[in-house]
Amino acid sequence: MSVSAPGNATTEGTQPAAPRSFGDSVSAAFSPITDRLRVLEVDTRMLGMLGALVIIWVGFNILSGGTFLSPRNLWNLSVQSASIAIMATGMVLIIVSRNIDLSVGSMLGFLGYTMAMIQAVWIPNDLGFGHEQPWIWIITLILGIALGFFVGGLQGFVVAYAGVPSFIVTLGGLLVWRGLIFRYAQGQTIAPMESTFQMLGGGTVGTRVGALGEWPSWILGIVLSVAIVYLQISSRRRRRKYGFPVRPLWAEGLVGAVSCGIVLGVVLVANNYPLPVNVAIAYAEEHGITVPPGGLFIPTGVAFPVLIMLIVTLVVTFLATRRRFGRYVYAIGGNPDAASLAGINVRRTIMLTFALMGSLAAISAAVQTARLNAAVTNLGVQNELDVISAAVIGGTSFSGGIGTVPGAILGAVVMQSLRSGMVLLLVDSPTQDIVVGIVLVVAVGLDTLVRRRSR
Amino acid sequence: MAVSQHAGTPAPSTQRVPLVELRNIRVSFGGVRAVEGVSMDLYPGEVVGVVGGNGAGKTTLMRTLSGARPPDGGQIFVNGQPVSIANPRDAKALGIETIYQTLALADNLDAPANCFLGRELMGGGSLNDSAMESETRKVIGRLNPNFKNFKTPVLRLSGGQRQAVAIARAIQFNAKVLIMDEPTAALGPAETSQVHNLVRQLKSEGIGIFLVSHDIHDVFDLSERISVMYHGRLVGTVNKNDVTTDEVLGMIILGKPPTKLTSQELAELHG
Numbered sequence: 001m002s003v004s005a006p007g008n009a010t011t012e013g014t015q016p017a018a019p020r021s022f023g024d025s026v027s028a029a030f031s032p033i034t035d036r037l038r039v040l041e042v043d044t045r046m047l048g049m050l051g052a053l054v055i056i057w058v059g060f061n062i063l064s065g066g067t068f069l070s071p072r073n074l075w076n077l078s079v080q081s082a083s084i085a086i087m088a089t090g091m092v093l094i095i096v097s098r099n100i101d102l103s104v105g106s107m108l109g110f111l112g113y114t115m116a117m118i119q120a121v122w123i124p125n126d127l128g129f130g131h132e133q134p135w136i137w138i139i140t141l142i143l144g145i146a147l148g149f150f151v152g153g154l155q156g157f158v159v160a161y162a163g164v165p166s167f168i169v170t171l172g173g174l175l176v177w178r179g180l181i182f183r184y185a186q187g188q189t190i191a192p193m194e195s196t197f198q199m200l201g202g203g204t205v206g207t208r209v210g211a212l213g214e215w216p217s218w219i220l221g222i223v224l225s226v227a228i229v230y231l232q233i234s235s236r237r238r239r240r241k242y243g244f245p246v247r248p249l250w251a252e253g254l255v256g257a258v259s260c261g262i263v264l265g266v267v268l269v270a271n272n273y274p275l276p277v278n279v280a281i282a283y284a285e286e287h288g289i290t291v292p293p294g295g296l297f298i299p300t301g302v303a304f305p306v307l308i309m310l311i312v313t314l315v316v317t318f319l320a321t322r323r324r325f326g327r328y329v330y331a332i333g334g335n336p337d338a339a340s341l342a343g344i345n346v347r348r349t350i351m352l353t354f355a356l357m358g359s360l361a362a363i364s365a366a367v368q369t370a371r372l373n374a375a376v377t378n379l380g381v382q383n384e385l386d387v388i389s390a391a392v393i394g395g396t397s398f399s400g401g402i403g404t405v406p407g408a409i410l411g412a413v414v415m416q417s418l419r420s421g422m423v424l425l426l427v428d429s430p431t432q433d434i435v436v437g438i439v440l441v442v443a444v445g446l447d448t449l450v451r452r453r454s455r
Numbered sequence: 456m457a458v459s460q461h462a463g464t465p466a467p468s469t470q471r472v473p474l475v476e477l478r479n480i481r482v483s484f485g486g487v488r489a490v491e492g493v494s495m496d497l498y499p500g501e502v503v504g505v506v507g508g509n510g511a512g513k514t515t516l517m518r519t520l521s522g523a524r525p526p527d528g529g530q531i532f533v534n535g536q537p538v539s540i541a542n543p544r545d546a547k548a549l550g551i552e553t554i555y556q557t558l559a560l561a562d563n564l565d566a567p568a569n570c571f572l573g574r575e576l577m578g579g580g581s582l583n584d585s586a587m588e589s590e591t592r593k594v595i596g597r598l599n600p601n602f603k604n605f606k607t608p609v610l611r612l613s614g615g616q617r618q619a620v621a622i623a624r625a626i627q628f629n630a631k632v633l634i635m636d637e638p639t640a641a642l643g644p645a646e647t648s649q650v651h652n653l654v655r656q657l658k659s660e661g662i663g664i665f666l667v668s669h670d671i672h673d674v675f676d677l678s679e680r681i682s683v684m685y686h687g688r689l690v691g692t693v694n695k696n697d698v699t700t701d702e703v704l705g706m707i708i709l710g711k712p713p714t715k716l717t718s719q720e721l722a723e724l725h726g
Contacts (some may be wrong), residue, residue, distance in 0.1 A: 242589045243493035319663035327564075331572055334561035341559045342573035343524055401563035 045395045045447070049410050052443075053417065060421035063129035067424055071272035075300065077370075077413070077420050078270070079202045082305035083364040084383065085412035088390040089316040090357040092408045093326070095391055096333040099159060099166035099352055099399035103173030104361050104387050107151060108380030110177035111358075112365035115144040116190035116375030119197055137197035144362040151177070151182070152358020156351035166354075179273070181377055201371030204276070207283045208266050210304045210370070217301035221267035226259040232256050270306075271299040305367045309409070312363060314339035316356075317405045328352060335402035389436070390415050394445050472535040474499050475520065475551070475632050477691040481528035482515050489515040492529070493689045495682050497632065497663040502654060503692075504674035505667045506707055507684035513667045514556065517634045520665070521553035522546035533632075544573070550631035554638055556667075558621040562610035566602075567591040569609055570624045594623040598653060599646075615646040621651070626657065628695070633657065636667040651677060671700055671707075685710030 060068040067073060087104050094101045120138045124131045155173050161366065184190070192198075204259045207343045212220060232252060239246050244254075280296045283289075289296070318325035328349045331339040340346045354382040364383075369375050394411025396403030418439060474696045475495040482490040490512040497503050505513045519526040522543040533549050540546050548555070560569050567587040576590075588605055595602045598619045604612060609620055619676055619723060625633055639647040652662060654677050668674050674681055675695060683690040683706040688721070691712040693703070702713040709720060 237586045242585050244585070244588065249656050318581070324575050324582065327572075327575060327582060329570060330563040331564060331568070331688075334563035335559070337557070338559040338561050339572070341521075341543050341553075341555065343542065345545055401561070 006164070014055040021292055024350055043404070043407075045450075046404070046407060046410070049394065049407065049414065053410065053414055054129040055070065056414065056417050056421065060417070060424065064424045067455070068421055071269050073420065073424070074269050075273040075303065077426075078266070078306045079303045080420065081413045081416040082202075082303075082309040083367045083371075083388055084386045084416065085409045086312045086364045086367070087357070087360050087383070087387045088394065088406045088408035088412045089312055090353070090360040091387050091391040092394070092396050093316070093320060093329050093353045093407055094166075094357055095388075095396045096401060096403045097329045098333050099348055099350065099353070100153070100338070100388070101152075101166065101170045101172040101354065101357050102384050102388075103155065103177060104357065105380040105383035105385075106177035107148065107358060107361040108176045108365045108368065108383055109360045109377070109400045110180050111148050111151070112369040112379045113129050113181045113184050113190065113318050113375045114147060115140050115362070115366060116193065116369055118143055119194045120190050120192065132194060133194065136194045140194070141200075141363075141366055144361045144366060146215055148358035148360070148362030148365075152361065153355030154353055155358075156354025159354065160350040174281040179380075181379075187377050189374050189376050193370055193373050197366070198370050198373055200304055200366050201368070201373070202305045202360060203371055203373070204279050207277060207279060208287050209279065209300060211270070212304070212307060214301050216273055217267045217299070218306070220302060221264045224263045228259045228263070231257055231368060236397060237299070257354045266306075267302060270302045273300045274298055275300055305371070306366060308363060312360065314362075319356075320405055325349065325352060330401055335401075384443065386412075388414060389440050393440060467543065471498060473497060473532070474501075474534065475665075476532040476535075477516070477520065477529065478532065479529040480516060480519055480526045480531075482512075482519060482524065483527050486565055489687055490519070490526075493684065493687075495665075495689070496530075496691065497665060499631075499663055500658050500661045501666045501680070502658055502666055502678040504678035504681040504695075505684065506669070506671065506674055506681060506688075508707055510686070511684040511707075512687040513684050515634055517636060517656065517665060517667055519554070520546065520551060520632075521555075521634055522551075523553075537713070547574075547628070550629065551633040551634070552624045552625035552630035552632070554621050554636060556640065558617055558635040560609050560617060560621060563606055563608050565578065566595065566605050566612075566623070568622045569620050570594070571625070572629055574603045574628065590627065593624060594627050595619050598622055598649060615642040615643065618642060618650070622653065626653075630662060633662055634667070635662045635664060637669065639668075639673060640669065647673075671703060675700060675703075683707055 050089070057069060087108070091101060091104070119136050120131075123129050123133070123136055129136075141384060155166075155169050158164050158169045181187075195205045195208065198205050199208060202210040204210065211217075232255070236246050236252065247255075274280065274296075275298045277295065280298045283298060284291050284296055295433065321331065328339065328346075329342045331342070331344060332346055332349060336346060342381045361380075365380065368379060372379075390412035391403065391416055392398070392411070394404070394407035394409070395406060396411075415436065418436055419432055427435075476494075478494050479492045480486070480490055480494070480514055481492055495505070495516075505516075507513050515524065520531065520540065522540045522545050523581070525541050531540060533551075538545075538549060540549070540551075542564040543553075550636045551563065552703045564572070567584065567590075570591045578586065589723060592605060595605075599616065602616055602619060604616070609617055612620070618638070622638070625635075638654075639650050642650065654666070657664060661663040666674060666678055674690065678695055680692055680694055681698070681703060683703060685707070687718040688710075690706045690710055693706075693713070698713055702716065705716045705720065706712060709716065711720075
């Protein structure tokens with residue numbers, strides 16, 4: 001985000017206008033800082049959100065007497081954020097292309113129920129394979145994602161080709177998909193989930209744990225860090241090859257160090273969260289480990305829902321920034337007429353954003369049903385609001401064309417941090433809603449003010 | 456049509472096949488006939504000015520050629536072959552590029568992304584942004600050597616810079632036919648003269664240009680022939696050297712070819 005300041009940017013030389021409003025004054029006060037940040041080529045909005053997150057975390061940590069920033073709480077926070085964050089990545093693309101999907105919560109419920117029926121009723125009973133086949137979880141997941149793609153794509157088709165506003169189509173979807181759940185089981189809970197499938201939720205079944213464990217987590221962290229550095233180097237090489245300016249080495253180093261630090265920090269926290277005592281003891285017995293007198297510390301590692309979120313983030317970010325599909329989504333959001341005059345197939349692109357959203361709802365549905373070890377009729381209720389809030393707090397603009405996938409992830413973490421912190425402080429649920437609602441409006445309000453100034 | 460295609464001295468191209476020929480084009484919006492049976496042609500290395508008052512149908516006619524709005528009737532020939540242009544992709548495939556009056560830029564994207572919109576360069580399964588930026592730097596450098604902001608959204612660029620992006624997009628892909636709809640309407644004098652130089656340069660490269668403009672002086676400066684439209688019809692196409700600006704103004708305002716203008720009407724034009 002460039003906040004225009006004297007002596008930079010356009011060759012025309014922008015006039016440093018006198019501050020006119022609160023937003024003007026705010027951004028004017030920060031312009032020396034943003035100048036320096038521009039060298040780093042870091043998104044200042046993203047940085048602002050990270051700052052807000054740090055304030056929230058430190059604040060809750062003080063108020064809760066050090067509980068909030070314990071590995072245990074952070075590990076749970078990461079798992080709780082995952083299912084909303086997964087869907088928020090898709091919601092960004094929907095909102096960027098000037099649409100909305102209100103049906104994600106109901107879609108999640110419908111897809112979760114379908115996946116529960118597949119693994120708990122249809123495959124074991126109707127097809128007679130019995131429970132606990134090793135391939136059930138993957139078949140269930142693939143069918144669920146495919147159905148999500150179809151269901152989302154169906155809504156997208158009506159939006160794009162029939163020209164019905166997405167608000168209406170997905171409002172209808174919200175009712176239809178929720179209603180269909182009752183066709184399956186007349187409102188009964190479907191349980192239990194197959195045991196490997198349950199791992200997707202990050203829980204434990206016997207001695208099996210839905211997390212990577214210590215060494216795989218470190219390997220993941222190291223692989224990601226190497227990938228970050230590699231991408232930086234190859235991008236510098238490419239820019240050099242074309243003779244473009246590259247950012248100074250100190251800036252490159254700082255960005256790389258901070259990125260790798262965050263990745264390794266997440267792994268460190270996850271590895272400092274031990275398995276629950278009874279699971280650890282059972283594990284020790286199974287592996288012939290003698291339990292030391294001080295108790296057994298077996299690191300849990302990065303939870304599978306978080307790993308899934310990570311993969312989804314990488315895939316959707318790649319689609320959004322490195323593929324034509326994403327470029328077109330942003331172009332449509334910026335100027336739909338320009339996009340179609342440029343020969344872009346606008347309708348197909350819009351339909352695909354909804355199909356992608358459906359697939360992501362299916363992945364989240366798998367995580368949630370696995371975590372609950374059941375499909376219940378209110379699965380995913382109001383999730384659409386959390387998902388939209390996450391995207392919007394993460395900097396996605398309803399006027400279209402603006403929003404990032406990492407921003408939405410951060411937005412989901414901010415939302416979940418607020419909720420989780422308030423739970424720790426024993427704030428009741430209605431008050432939580434009031435706070436989250438106010439934060440949503442204030443965050444977007446501030447963002448709009450700053451953005452208006454930067455135009 | 457009252458005036459023959461090549462009134463006066465022969466156009467530079469009597470024997471050649473026209474690059475583009477619009478024959479009897481019709482466009483209606485609901486009951487409103489925006490373009491009624493208009494024919495025009497364009498030869499390589501030629502600039503044809505398309506002029507007329509507001510609502511004369513200039514832009515609508517050009518949009519049939521750029522694929523933005525397929526015609527309801529009539530035929531389009533490119534290099535003598537009948538073609539069907541159903542959408543902008545078809546037009547671009549035929550080498551017909553358009554600079555729209557609105558510029559048609561995605562404001563949230565940067566200059567390279569806009570220049571290559573719909574025709575992105577790929578490498579290894581992903582967008583090759585560096586290659587696109589490199590190409591864009593070359594082309595925009597030709598238009599405006601002071602242009603530096605290749606990484607900022609075009610929203611933050613000045614009117615002239617945005618125009619440069621729109622023009623760069625049109626000439627990036629070896630256009631054979633260029634439609635320029637009011638290319639200088641938003642520009643200052645220096646930028647206008649840059650655009651004029653560009654038009655002359657493109658012309659010398661053998662590109663045919665339809666120049667849609669309100670500005671009669673622009674049109675006289677740059678075109679060989681001038682087609683005048685009035686209320687959806689073609690008043691006539693005249694050779695620039697055979698007419699005066701007053702006569703063309705008469706065609707625009709009164710909708711009559713110069714031969715039918717009375718001296719009294721001409722006098723009235725001057726108030």
